[in-house]
Amino acid sequence: MSDTDNRKISPGLKIALEYGPLIVFFAVFMLARDRVVTLGGEDYGGFVLATMVFVPVLAASILALWRLTGRLSAMQVMTLVLVVVFGGLTVWLNDERFFKMKPTIIYAIFAGLLGLGLALRRNWLELVLGEALPMQHEGWVRLTRRLVLLFAAMAVANEFVWRTMSDTAWVNFKTFGLPLIMFAFFMANARLFNRYALDNDEG
Structure with missing residues (x-):
């Protein structure tokens, strides 16, 4: 096993x-x-x-x-x-709207689950990824708050793009825009990872 x-x-x-x-x-x-x-x-x-x-x-x-x-x-x-x-x-x-709504629903679910975990003082992100990315609890709390905002913003952005732009624009946004936003987010949080890494804990 x-x-x-x-x-x-x-x-x-x-x-x-x-x-x-x-x-x-x-x-x-x-x-x-x-x-x-x-x-x-x-x-x-x-x-x-x-x-x-x-x-x-x-x-x-x-x-x-x-x-x-x-x-x-x-x-x-x-x-x-x-x-x-x-x-x-x-x-x-034969209706493309259903597929275009999928990212909105996924990001809304992630934002809701992470936000609910914070409200219940249960950091589910830390429970899932803590072993792979050792970090102090405060770091996980800060990262989770930022991810809640990010996922909520991405859900809104997806709704805006598919409802107001062409199919080609949405496909480009889905294929390149969303992954680049996620990549940029984690690059921007590199300082947080370094600051709260367990190796940096005085204990």
Whole structure:
């Protein structure tokens, strides 16, 4: 059991499995965004077609991660469930709005759960990531507060983009904008990680 839990894969393969499906979605959309494809007597635009490809590719990548590492994070499981549900609704109803709402719901859930944990004085982020990123409790509290604000802002931003901009603008925002925002956030918090790292604790 412990051998399964401790299996590791190369960073390059992990990144490919985590971000590969998003790149596939982007590529299919860019190739098919001006086309209409008829399947089973139904006409599908490029966005729905890209979603149709993305859902099984994401499911396969997450299954591969589970098989290779023996574990999945709560975030990966939640993402898969929401992608299957909202991606399935998008294809079934031929309505792209469902898939575009998915990031809003994911970020709102994360913000709500982290905020609820703080209100209950239970830092769930620390419970999940504390072993991988040893840090003093105060550091986890500060990071969690900032993440609540970040996720809430990203939920609002996603709603604004998909409701007011073109499909292409939203796909670019989803593929590049949101990951870059997350990367910039953690880079901006590097000082917090260093300040509250357990190695810096006088104890």
